[in-house]
Each structure stands twice: as structure tokens, then as C-alpha cells.
Amino acid sequence: MRTGQTRTWDAGNGRGLIIRIARICRWLLTPQSRIRDGDLLKVSYYYAPVLDAGQVGICLSHPETYKILADGFHGISELLGPSKILISCDEVRVIGQCQLCRSRNQNCGQILADAVKKCQAIIKHEIPEAQMFVWSDMFDPYHNAVANYYLTASTLEGSWEGIGAECGIFNWNFGKSSESLAFFNKRGHRQISHGIMMSRRGKKA
Numbered sequence: 155m156r157t158g159q160t161r162t163w164d165a166g167n168g169r170g171l172i173i174r175i176a177r178i179c180r181w182l183l184t185p186q187s188r189i190r191d192g193d194l195l196k197v198s199y200y201y202a203p204v205l206d207a208g209q210v211g212i213c214l215s216h217p218e219t220y221k222i223l224a225d226g227f228h229g230i231s232e233l234l235g236p237s238k239i240l241i242s243c244d245e246v247r248v249i250g251q252c253q254l255c256r257s258r259n260q261n262c263g264q265i266l267a268d269a270v271k272k273c274q275a276i277i278k279h280e281i282p283e284a285q286m287f288v289w290s291d292m293f294d295p296y297h298n299a300v301a302n303y304y305l306t307a308s309t310l311e312g313s314w315e316g317i318g319a320e321c322g323i324f325n326w327n328f329g330k331s332s333e334s335l336a337f338f339n340k341r342g343h344r345q346i347s348h349g350i351m352m353s354r355r356g357k358k359a
């Protein structure tokens with residue numbers, strides 16, 4: 155592969171996901187390197203996929219992730235003092251791919267459940283009076299909480315175990331709304347059925 159070469163591939167999840175890797179294929183070589191442009195390289199490494207308009211997933215297993223979240227919520231508390239918080243944990247395209255995540259020997263549902271639990275604990279600590287909500291899709295077995303969602307390394311089954319009963323659901327499952335609403339209702343969550351997203355009926359997420 156030439157430095158800077160763009161290559162696309164199908165992630166093989168049946169959804170036709172194509173990722174452009176132009177930016178992550180620009181190898182930086184030291185002046186002393188024996189590698190020459192055009193050499194064929196065999197490499198073994200973990201990489202951060204760049205999706206859509208430059209999105210890069212954060213590692214859900216790294217302690218720094220939760221320090222960043224705590225700093226953010228601390229700032230929100232000081233500046234805004236909100237009475238309600240929407241946890242923007244939706245359409246998480248990459249989970250469990252790095253060595254740190256894999257070393258936990260947990261599936262992606264367990265990793266995400268733990269992550270959202272930590273997030274709720276941080277909010278409770280930083281903004282104790284705030285009522286919490288979370289987007290539904292990543293915790294919904296009728297939506298994205300399934301096996302091999304995008305670049306997740308395994309199944310997201312059980313991710314919903316991480317949402318406390320006091321945390322409300324912003325439900326935007328317009329494909330299987332009856333099943334989804336019933337699922338979260340049975341688990342004791344308050345729900346807001348998101349009208350704007352529902353109006354996009356027919357558009358895939």
C-alpha cells in the first residue's frame with residue numbers, strides 16, 4: 155500500500171458499511187526508516203476507525219474517558235445547572251475493538267452497560283438534582299442492541315442492564331415502536347417517544 159492511499163472495504167456486517175481510511179493510512183516514517191514508498195508491509199495494530207464526518211469512538215474501558223466525562227459534567231453543572239440531562243449515548247459505532255477492551259473478556263453489551271452505569275454515577279455526583287434520560291437505540295434489542303452492530307466486536311445484548319430504573323428513555327425506535335416501548339416499559343423506565351425522529355419513519359439509523 156502506498157502512503158496516503160485510499161482504500162475502502164466492506165465491514166461484512168451485511169449493512170454495506172464502507173469506511174474510508176485515507177487519513178489513517180498515512181504512515182509517518184522516520185528519516186532512518188528502511189521502508190520505501192511502494193514497499194509491501196505486513197502490520198499488526200489496533201486502529202481508530204474514522205467514521206462519517208470525522209467521528210472517532212472513545213474507548214469505553216480507559217479510565218481517562220470517565221475523567222473527561224466528569225470534567226464535562228462538572229462544567230455543565232457550574233455553567234448551566236440543568237434540571238434534566240440527556241445522555242448522548244446513541245449510534246455508538248465502535249465498541250470493544252482495542253486491546254484494553256478485549257482484555258476484559260466481556261461482550262460489548264457488558265462493556266456498554268458498565269460505561270453507561272459509570273456515566274450515570276458521574277452525573278449523580280456532579281449534578282445530583284438532574285433527572286437523567288438516555289437515547290434508546292443502543293439499549294434496545296429491537297434496534298441497535300444486537301450482535302455485530304457496525305464495528306462492535308461482539309453482541310450488545312444486555313447493554314440495557316446498565317440503565318438505572320430512574321433514568322428515562324428517549325425512544326426513537328420508529329421501526330418497531332410497539333415492541334420497543336413495551337420493552338422499556340416492562341423495565342420500569344419513563345419514556346418520551348421522540349416525535350422528530352418518529353417523523354423520519356422509513357429512514358434507517
Ligand SMILES: [Zn+2]
Binds near residue numbers: 212
Ligand atoms: Zn477500548
